[in-house]
Amino acid sequence: MSTPTAGPTGKSTAMVAPKAAPAKASPQKATAKMHRRSRSGCFTCRLRRKKCDEGKIQCKACKHLGLKCEYKRPMWWSNNEQRKQQKETIKNIIKRTKLSEKTTQIGTSSAETPPGLSHSLPTSATYSEATARTRAPSIDSQQSSGYDFNQPLSYDYHDYHPHIVSPHYESSPHYQPFPATPYEVDIKTERQMFVNEIPTRRDSTISTFSTYQPPPPQTTLPSFPEDDWINQQIYDTGDMFSGTEEGLDFDFFDFSHGTPQASQQAFIQVDDCDRPLLDHFIDNVLRLIFPILEVNQHGSARSEVVLPALESNRCYLHCCLSVSAIHLKSTRGLQGQQIDSDIMRHRVATVTELCAALNHDTNHLQILEATLGMIFFQCAVGRPGDALPDIPWHSHFEAATSLVRKLELPHAMIHDDTARIHPPFNMTLASWIDILGATMRGRSPQFADTYREKNQSGSTSGLCELMGCEDSMMYLISEIACLDALKANNGVTDMQLCQLIGSLGKSLDTTEVPPESLTWPYSSTGAIRPKQLSRNMTSVFRLAARIYLCSLVPHQSKDEPTMQVLVERFTASLQLIPHGPDGFDRSIVWPLLIAGSQSTAKSSFRQALNGRIASLGEHAEFGSFGRMVRLLQEVWCQSEEVDRAGSRQDVHWRDVMQQKGWDFLLI
Numbered sequence: 107m108s109t110p111t112a113g114p115t116g117k118s119t120a121m122v123a124p125k126a127a128p129a130k131a132s133p134q135k136a137t138a139k140m141h142r143r144s145r146s147g148c149f150t151c152r153l154r155r156k157k158c159d160e161g162k163i164q165c166k167a168c169k170h171l172g173l174k175c176e177y178k179r180p181m182w183w184s185n186n187e188q189r190k191q192q193k194e195t196i197k198n199i200i201k202r203t204k205l206s207e208k209t210t211q212i213g214t215s216s217a218e219t220p221p222g223l224s225h226s227l228p229t230s231a232t233y234s235e236a237t238a239r240t241r242a243p244s245i246d247s248q249q250s251s252g253y254d255f256n257q258p259l260s261y262d263y264h265d266y267h268p269h270i271v272s273p274h275y276e277s278s279p280h281y282q283p284f285p286a287t288p289y290e291v292d293i294k295t296e297r298q299m300f301v302n303e304i305p306t307r308r309d310s311t312i313s314t315f316s317t318y319q320p321p322p323p324q325t326t327l328p329s330f331p332e333d334d335w336i337n338q339q340i341y342d343t344g345d346m347f348s349g350t351e352e353g354l355d356f357d358f359f360d361f362s363h364g365t366p367q368a369s370q371q372a373f374i375q376v377d378d379c380d381r382p383l384l385d386h387f388i389d390n391v392l393r394l395i396f397p398i399l400e401v402n403q404h405g406s407a408r409s410e411v412v413l414p415a416l417e418s419n420r421c422y423l424h425c426c427l428s429v430s431a432i433h434l435k436s437t438r439g440l441q442g443q444q445i446d447s448d449i450m451r452h453r454v455a456t457v458t459e460l461c462a463a464l465n466h467d468t469n470h471l472q473i474l475e476a477t478l479g480m481i482f483f484q485c486a487v488g489r490p491g492d493a494l495p496d497i498p499w500h501s502h503f504e505a506a507t508s509l510v511r512k513l514e515l516p517h518a519m520i521h522d523d524t525a526r527i528h529p530p531f532n533m534t535l536a537s538w539i540d541i542l543g544a545t546m547r548g549r550s551p552q553f554a555d556t557y558r559e560k561n562q563s564g565s566t567s568g569l570c571e572l573m574g575c576e577d578s579m580m581y582l583i584s585e586i587a588c589l590d591a592l593k594a595n596n597g598v599t600d601m602q603l604c605q606l607i608g609s610l611g612k613s614l615d616t617t618e619v620p621p622e623s624l625t626w627p628y629s630s631t632g633a634i635r636p637k638q639l640s641r642n643m644t645s646v647f648r649l650a651a652r653i654y655l656c657s658l659v660p661h662q663s664k665d666e667p668t669m670q671v672l673v674e675r676f677t678a679s680l681q682l683i684p685h686g687p688d689g690f691d692r693s694i695v696w697p698l699l700i701a702g703s704q705s706t707a708k709s710s711f712r713q714a715l716n717g718r719i720a721s722l723g724e725h726a727e728f729g730s731f732g733r734m735v736r737l738l739q740e741v742w743c744q745s746e747e748v749d750r751a752g753s754r755q756d757v758h759w760r761d762v763m764q765q766k767g768w769d770f771l772l773i
Contacts, residue, residue, distance in 0.1 A: 146160055146177075147160055147165070148160070148165050148168060148175045148176055148177050149176045149177070149179065149180055149183055150167075150168050150173050150174065150175055150176055150196065151165060151167055151168070153183075153189065153192060153193055153196070154167075154193075154196065163175070171199065171200050171203050172199060172202075172203045173196060173199055173200070180192075373417060374413075374416045374417055374423070376423070376427075380427055380448075380452075383427045383430040383431055383434070383448065383452075384416075384426075384427065384430070386430045386433070386434050387426050387427065387429065387430035387433075388408075390433065390437075391426075391429060391430055391433050391483075391486065391487060392407070392408060392412055394486040394487075394692070394729070395407065395412075395482070395483060395486050396411070396572070397690060397692070397693055398571075398572065398573050398574040398639075398640075398643075398690070398693055399571065399572050399573075401634055401636050401639060402571050402636045403571070410531075411531065412426070415472075415475055415476075415479075418472070419472045419475060419476060420459060421456055421459040421460055421463065421472065421473070421476040422472070422475055422476040422479055424452045424453075424455040424456040424459065425452070425456045425476055425479045425480050425483065426479065426483065427448075427452040428448075428449055428452035428453045428456060429479075429483045429484065429486075429487050431445060431448040431449040431452065432449055432484075432487045432488045432492070433486075433487040433488070433728070435449070436487065436488055436489045436492075436727075436728055437724070437728065446494060449494055450494060450495075453494075453496065456476065456480060457497065459476075460473060460476060460477065460505070464505065470509050470512055470513055471513065471532070473505075473509055474506055474509040474510065474513065474532050474536075475532060477502050477503075477505055477506045477509065478506055478532060478535050478536060478539070480502050481499045481502050481503055481506070481539055481771065482535060482539060484499065484771070485695075485729055485730040485771055485772075485773060486692075486728075486729045486730070487728060487729055488728065488729065489727060489728060489732060490732055490733045490736040490737075490768075490770075498769045499543070499769065499771045500543065500547060500769075500771075503539060503540070503543060503552075506536055506539075507536075507540075507552045510532075510533065510536055510553075515530055515532070515533040515536075516533070516553050516556040518530070518533075519533060519556060519560065519567060520556060520559050520560065529566065529567055529568040531568070531572075533567070534567055534568035534569060534572050535572065536553075537553065537556075537557070537567055537569060537580075538569055538572065538573050538580070538773065539771070539773065540552050540553055541557070541580055541583055541584045541587065542583070542696050542771075542772075542773040543771055543773065544584070544587040544591070545583070545586075545587045545590065545654070545696070546760075546770070546771060546772060546773075547760075548590055548591060548594050548760060549587070549591045550587060550588045550591045550592075551584045551587055551588070554584050554585075554587075554588050557580070557581045557584045557585075558581070558584075558585070560577070560581060561578060561581035561582070561585075564578075565577075567580075570640055570644075573693065574639065574640050574643040574644075574690070574693055575640075575643055575644050575647040576617075576640065576644045578617055579617055579644050579647050579648055579651065580647075582610065582613055582614060582617070582651060583647070583651050583654070585610055585613075586610060586651060586654055586655050586658070589603070589606055589607070589610065589655075589658060590654075590658060593658055600660045603658065603659075603660060604659065604660070607655055607656075607658055607659060610655055611652070611655060614648060614651060614652060614655070617644075617648060618648070619641065619645070623641060624641060624642055624645055624679075624682055625638060625682070626638075626682060627639040627642055627682065627684065628684070639690070642679070642682040642683055643683065643690070643693065643694065645679050645682070646676065646679050646680065646683060646694050646697045647694075647696075647697055649672060649675055649676040649679055649697070649701070650676065650696065650697035650700040650701055651700075652672055653669065653672050653673065653676065653700050653701055653704055654700050656668065656669055656672065657669075657704060663754060663756060664703075664704045664705070664706060664756050665706065665754075669704055670706065670709065672701075672704075673701055673704055673705050673709055673711050674709070674710060674711075676697070676701040676711065677701075677709070677710050677711045677714050680694075680714055680718075685717075685718045685721045685722070686721045686722060687722060687723065687725050689721070689722075691718050691721075691722060691726075691731060692725075692729060692730065692731045695730045695731050695734045695772050695773060696772060696773050698715065698734060698738075699734050699737065699738065699759065699772050702715060702734075702738040702741075703738065703741055703758070703759045707742070707746070712742075715735075715738075719735060730770070730771070730772050730773060733768070733770045733772060734770075734772045737759055737762060737763065737768065737770065737772070738759075740762050740766065741757055741759050741762050744757045744762060745757045
């Protein structure tokens with residue numbers, strides 16, 4: 107029997123005898139519960155000693171954890187040491203998957219309830235709702251037994267401070283709300299990328315955003331004579347708010363692979379022998395291809411352009427592997443038949459699949475994507491003296507031009523401009539190659555009419571966001587290229603040529619910006635300011651366009667004072683372009699070529715270029731930058747020989763390329 111006793115609160119409690127422990131199951135019942143283990147489960151679940159539902163193509167456990175589900179006996183199964191290594195690999199993958207799920211959940215909750223930017227008095231409402239609802243009622247409380255902990259929470263400031271009366275400022279005629287204080291925020295973004303469940307790169311960038319807006323012109327600001335020394339100390343410390351940046355559109359382009367995916371994992375099928383080439387491309391080559399796009403939309407070059415194409419486009423994959431082998435050969439100094447075989451094997455595979463796809467007249471978007479990759483990616487790798495056989499870039503671009511017309515991309519850019527907020531990425535890249543590539547060959551751009559209409563309507567093609575130079579400036583360079591081709595074909599008289607040059611010069615004048623708007627593109631905290639970088643690069647391209655335009659004047663010489671003044675102004679503008687391996691010298695190859703070809707031995711340009719070459723180090727020897735330097739050196743050498751011979755004839759860089767058999771695309 108149990109004896110009632112009084113508890114400390116006056117309530118009655120009872121001492122209850124413990125229940126008897128359950129009897130052990132009989133041996134027969136234990137035997138009946140045993141079951142025969144399945145031998146047809148996947149080897150991953152068998153290694154983990156987990157139950158497998160034997161689902162095809164993947165079991166649920168492997169699919170949920172992001173593991174490779176293998177029903178065919180793997181190589182590591184028969185080796186104990188390899189089994190241990192595989193088990194550790196699986197553990198690491200599971201940890202990453204769980205961590206990724208946890209991070210996603212945290213990100214979702216924080217997105218729904220962003221933290222406030224203002225401070226308030228701490229109240230019970232400051233604490234989480236989940237904590238408030240899960241507290242157990244106290245036994246000592248007389249009111250807790252009747253309280254419903256599941257009712258919605260409501261808080262009133264006056265419940266905690268009933269003696270404080272808040273004045274109604276809004277009703278007072280003397281009340282004037284103060285504007286919010288401008289602030290500047292540095293946002294750090296970190297990205298971890300996985301390829302076939304293997305971590306490959308971890309990138310970190312900082313972007314600066316500011317709410318400060320300078321006062322309108324001719325605005326009278328209040329003055330405080332007695333505090334002049336304070337104003338001097340505060341506001342004369344330089345451009346305090348020079349980091350002001352407009353908001354960036356992180357979904358600016360219409361990528362060919364649809365809406366960007368949140369996951370950064372990519373599953374690329376590649377042969378084991380080509381795995382090192384793929385890893386080298388992702389780790390070392392990919393960051394060289396779209397540096398300006400990476401600044402404007404961090405990570406989009408990888409996640410929205412390259413990685414989806416590597417997964418779904420075999421022709422594009424072979425193109426990237428060939429480019430990777432070229433970069434590996436030039437940077438590591440590899441020599442021999444093996445590396446050359448890798449280059450040619452993937453180069454031939456790319457061309458073969460391109461031709462097959464063109465013959466079937468299908469998958470036009472994928473073909474265009476791979477063709478543009480074959481043209482543009484070559485600009486980031488290789489040395490000037492690479493002697494392996496290859497198809498000229500302009501032959502590839504003829505095929506790309508046909509595909510662009512077949513897809514009606516120019517028509518879409520012109521007639522659907524009001525509805526098309528995001529320009530097609532492939533058309534933007536093709537336009538950049540078209541405009542600057544036309545200057546390399548002395549011909550008109552293929553889509554010059556499209557650029558002319560875009561310029562007249564003032565609409566964008568995405569060139570600034572992709573490459574750094576404003577669209578209007580690139581449209582004018584297209585017009586200068588048309589004039590260059592017209593002059594080469596004797597299509598105009600000297601008088602007409604001078605009139606057209608003057609007209610284009612006035613158009614360039616309309617794009618000029620105040621000198622004070624050109625400042626260093628990094629903020630005081632070291633964060634890159636994309637809009638400022640674009641303004642600086644546009645200034646460099648503008649001066650190069652002026653030099654290019656002046657070179658078309660009949661009987662014009664590089665020794666003319668007007669030309670040398672332009673070259674000196676160009677050299678000064680280079681000071682606002684960051685240099686070195688992490689700089690943007692490789693994004694201004696075309697302007698450097700145009701200005702360098704008109705420089706003299708006494709010009710400060712050559713000294714500035716040598717300084718940038720030294721800052722780049724070994725990177726100055728590769729890609730379009732290395733080819734540009736090699737071409738300029740040859741132009742200068744031949745110019746000195748002409749000067750010693752007493753001739754005033756200028757040496758044109760296109761003539762030197764033709765003499766040497768160089769078919770460079772210096773963009």
